[in-house]
Amino acid sequence: MNAQRTARLPPDVNRVLFVRNLPFKITTEEMYEVFGKYGAIRQIRVGNAQDTRGTAFVIYEDIFDAKNACEHLQGFNILGRYLIVLYYQQNKITKKMNLQKKEDELKEMKARYGVDDE
Template sequence: MATGPIATVYVRNLEERVKIDVLKETLRHVFSEFGVVIDIIAKTNLKAKGQAFVVFEDPESAKAAAEELQGFIIFEKPMQVALARTRSDATVKSHGTEEDVEMHKRRRLAEKDKRKALEAAEEQSRLKRPGHGLKSLNPATTVIPDEYLPPNKILFVQNLPEEYDVEAVTKIFGRFDGFREVRLVPGRRGIAFVEYAGEQGAITAKENTAGMVLGDTNTIKVTYQRQ
């Protein structure tokens, strides 16, 4: 969700065959009539084709453009225009503090992880439907791969060196905001649960520790606890 005025316009139904640099220049020319455009995001990957984000310097310009350019035709297609649901990276960098930028980045990563989890669940459900050669399964019982689990405040750490105790694991994960505790599993070496006060602390810890090598050969795996 947005945490401030939206200065970004989301544009759909663009001609997919137009080269990106030409598309951006055309959008900049059209949207600059309503204010200062500080960034245009348009990508070539399949999911993002025909879409773009136009970032203005101020929310008033974005609102005016969204209202006035609905249905405006470029490259023989009417644009579908609306205010974006979240602030852009460029907006946050221009008007926010370093803390705002960091929080925005974490929020974006959390949303990305949640989307991946949903997509993974939907794909597994699709493959298990009749006609795909696998037994049908209720989507609610679909097992999501560890790497696509949605963020939560508890991390599951695997492949720790066997000699690592609570103190050793705390030295690694205790430096991130909101750290609460490390819990080892009795009788199971090499794994631990690390709890934070909220999702943001866990997200930051996961970003900074996943793939870390401990000892000589132990590359730890850090995921969110399965709910």
């Protein structure tokens, strides 16, 4: 068994990478070209909505390929933009969404009961 397979990985390492600072006109094919050099890819989702442009999710088949890609592509220059490559962390996203939901509920209750912030 090779040493890579027996190495312990940090808890935040997973098969899903979240990529930011992508050129808006990058295609999925170009993404496969760049990220595919590091291993088999299960799926790539490039953001195309106004608030998700310039971002993508890259899902590798193997966690070690994702780790290798993350280490090598962090700061990689594509069309004059330097990539930000992070491990996707569902709990951070969920926490942020829950916080927003709580803030919205609080605003609604304040409005319903006529409570001012001052």
